Amino acid sequence: MTRKRQRMIFVVTGLISLGVATGLVLLALGDNLVFFHGPSEVVSEEFPPQRRFRLGGLVEEGSVKRNEDGLTVEFVVTDLVNVVPVTFTGILPDLFREGQGVVAEGRLGADGVFVATEVLAKHDETYIPADVVDALKAAGQWQGD
Amino acid sequence: MATYFEMGGYAWFVWPAYAFSAAIMVGLVVTSLTALRRDRKILDALEAANPRRAMRREAAAAATANSEEATSDA
Amino acid sequence: MRVSGAFLPWLAAITAALLAWGLYDGLLVAPPDYQQGETVRIMYVHVPSAYLSMMIFGTMAFASAVALIWRHPVADIAAKASAPIGAGMTAAALATGMLWGQPMWGTFWVWDARLTSMLLLFFIYLGYMALWAAIDDPERAGKAAAILALVGSVNLPIIHFSVEWWNTLHQGPSVLVSGGSTIEGPFLRPMFIMIGAYTVFYFTVLIWRMHQEIIARRIRSLRLLQAQG
Numbered sequence: 432m433t434r435k436r437q438r439m440i441f442v443v444t445g446l447i448s449l450g451v452a453t454g455l456v457l458l459a460l461g462d463n464l465v466f467f468h469g470p471s472e473v474v475s476e477e478f479p480p481q482r483r484f485r486l487g488g489l490v491e492e493g494s495v496k497r498n499e500d501g502l503t504v505e506f507v508v509t510d511l512v513n514v515v516p517v518t519f520t521g522i523l524p525d526l527f528r529e530g531q532g533v534v535a536e537g538r539l540g541a542d543g544v545f546v547a548t549e550v551l552a553k554h555d556e557t558y559i560p561a562d563v564v565d566a567l568k569a570a571g572q573w574q575g576d
Numbered sequence: 577m578a579t580y581f582e583m584g585g586y587a588w589f590v591w592p593a594y595a596f597s598a599a600i601m602v603g604l605v606v607t608s609l610t611a612l613r614r615d616r617k618i619l620d621a622l623e624a625a626n627p628r629r630a631m632r633r634e635a636a637a638a639a640t641a642n643s644e645e646a647t648s649d650a
Numbered sequence: 651m652r653v654s655g656a657f658l659p660w661l662a663a664i665t666a667a668l669l670a671w672g673l674y675d676g677l678l679v680a681p682p683d684y685q686q687g688e689t690v691r692i693m694y695v696h697v698p699s700a701y702l703s704m705m706i707f708g709t710m711a712f713a714s715a716v717a718l719i720w721r722h723p724v725a726d727i728a729a730k731a732s733a734p735i736g737a738g739m740t741a742a743a744l745a746t747g748m749l750w751g752q753p754m755w756g757t758f759w760v761w762d763a764r765l766t767s768m769l770l771l772f773f774i775y776l777g778y779m780a781l782w783a784a785i786d787d788p789e790r791a792g793k794a795a796a797i798l799a800l801v802g803s804v805n806l807p808i809i810h811f812s813v814e815w816w817n818t819l820h821q822g823p824s825v826l827v828s829g830g831s832t833i834e835g836p837f838l839r840p841m842f843i844m845i846g847a848y849t850v851f852y853f854t855v856l857i858w859r860m861h862q863e864i865i866a867r868r869i870r871s872l873r874l875l876q877a878q879g
Contacts, residue, residue, distance in 0.1 A: 438719045446800060453804045457815075464816045466762035487817055524756025526685060534819055551756045556824035558690060558833040560681035584688035589753050593746040594677075597695040600738045604855050607734075612862040619865050622872045 467534045470513040478539045486515060486545050487534040487553065495529055508533060508545070515539075519547040526552035655861075661854040668847035676840035683837070692750040694840050697825075698848040700743035703771060704806055706736035706852060710778075711803035714796035724860075726792040727867075729799060730782055731859035735852055737775035744768060755819055763812035764820035767805055774802040788867060 457464070467487030468478075478484060486508055494507035503520045506529075517535055527533060532553030537546045567573040583590040676694035683690035710732050716725040747765070748758040759765065778798050785791035813822045824832045831838060 435719060442715055442718050442800065446803075449801060449804055453808075457808070464763050466760065466817045466819055469817075522756075524754065526754050526756075528685075531685070549757075551760070551819060552754060553819055554685060554754060554821055556821050556827070556832040558686075558693075558824070558837045559684045560834060560836050561684045561687070562681055563834070564684035583691070584682060586687065586689045586753050589689060589749045590691050593692045593695055593749040596745045596749075597699060597742050600699075600742045601851060604735055604738050608855050608858040608862065612858055612865070615862050615865040615869060619869050619872075622869060622876075626872060626876065 469510045470508055470515045471510055473515050473539065473545075474513045480538055480541055483536065483538055485534050485536045486517065486547075487532070488515075490527070490529050490531060490533050492529050506533075508535065515545050516543070517545045517547050519550050521548075521550070523550055524552040526554055528552075531555075658854065658857055661850060661857070665847060665850045665854050668843060668850060672840055672843035672847050675843055680836050680840050686754055689750055689753050690837065692746055693837065694844045696743060696746040696750060697841055698844045699739045699746065700768070701845055702848050702852055703736055703740040703743050703768075704809060705849070706732050706739060707771065707775070707799070707803065708806060710736065710799045711806075714799040717792060718796050718800075726788075726796070727860050727863045728856070729796065730792070731856055731863050732852075733775055733779050733782070734859070735855050737772065737779065739848075739852075740768065740772040740775055744772060751819075760819045762818040762820060763816045764809065764818045767809045767812050771802075771805055771809060774798070774805060778802070788870070 467485035468476075470486070470488050473486060488508040488510045491507040491509045491514060494505075496505045498504070503518065504523065505516065505518050508515050508517055517537075519535065519537075527550065532555060534551045534553050535545060535547035536549040536551075539545050564573060581587060581591075672694065676691055680691065680694075682688050710729040713725040713729040713732070716722055717729065744765075747768075751760075752758045778795055781795045781798055782791050785794060812818060813820055825838070825841075833841070
């Protein structure tokens with residue numbers, strides 16, 4: 432009985448200390464585990480032109496402009512507080528849409544325009560049947576994009 | 577029918593996802609059952625080749641049979 | 651053992667029936683999503699395998715704690731027998747996720763917190779199985795593997811909360827959220843049927859594998875007995 436108790440205490444304390452150690456490591460890593468930075472961070476912090484990073488946020492409604500060459504796209508990434516203009520030459524993912532999430536990788540130019548070399552779409556957690564949305568749109572009740 | 581299998585142009589992503597999942601599950605079933613069958617055969621052969629153990633088994637079986645008789649008698 | 655043997659045909663039949671129902675509902679009845687179109691159907695194999703990959707490791711960690719504290723051999727066998735199923739489910743979750751990510755996000759893979767911690771889980775499974783294979787004595791192997799399972803279980807909350815703690819490309823939680831699911835019913839039903847099917851599948855294969863492991867241990871002790879003469 433006492434040996435069982437001993438082993439139990441050993442396992443429990445082992446797990447607790449392991450959990451605390453992992454928590455501390457994750458806390459120390461902090462920012463490095465972040466996949467992208469939002470526009471507010473980009474505006475308030477220093478992002479020198481030589482630093483490559485990912486910018487994430489929503490594509491602002493009505494901001495997408497396609498150039499005549501058909502490949503270069505300009506749009507604005509917003510977190511509803513601050514905005515960062517982005518320019519990108521290449522193929523956009525299928526889910527790239529105004530009002531939807533986006534993650535762009537590239538560098539911030541001296542003029543404040545983010546030059547992206549890769550654009551990924553980040554979708555949200557909402558799943559709605561397509562025909563329901565069509566019906567809502569037809570009835571003028573659709574609140575989304 | 578053909579348009580269904582096209583999956584709105586995403587056939588090359590939807591069907592491989594299902595195929596991969598099926599392959600993993602079938603693989604798990606097949607490997608688990610063949611190992612079980614193989615080891616069962618080995619155990620049977622070993623027990624047949626080990627008379628001491630077999631005897632002990634028979635004795636145990638006889639003992640249970642006796643006790644069953646005893647209870648039914650009572 | 652005899653009791654589980656009697657259950658087995660039923661478990662296998664329930665697995666097959668649930669899988670058939672889930673596939674029918676997910677592939678034929680459920681509608682396409684308003685944003686993701688038909689690719690939303692990948693969810694019905696992606697979410698169940700991702701759920702199982704974590705549930706199985708949680709089971710293994712629990713069984714390992716029981717094995718370490720109470721020295722119960724069945725706990726040891728249950729943990730060992732679970733590992734290949736969990737590894738397979740993790741591989742399926744990663745593969746189906748990549749096949750979903752390419753058309754929707756625009757990439758097969760990114761090193762965000764969710765995907766990276768999931769890949770780590772896969773390698774922990776492989777390490778766990780390698781440990782069992784590397785040590786001959788089942789008692790010693792069991793102890794070492796149990797400690798690895800407990801250490802590895804730290805990764806489970808990290809996987810689950812990664813999408814909330816850090817910015818990730820992977821979406822946030824959509825089923826277990828306060829205020830109800832953000833997924834509408836026609837998508838949820840096939841998903842839960844498939845989760846049920848996968849769970850019963852796990853228990854079916856687990857019992858086969860535990861059976862086999864018990865027989866393998868009997869073979870081992872018989873051979874040791876023979877070697878002693």
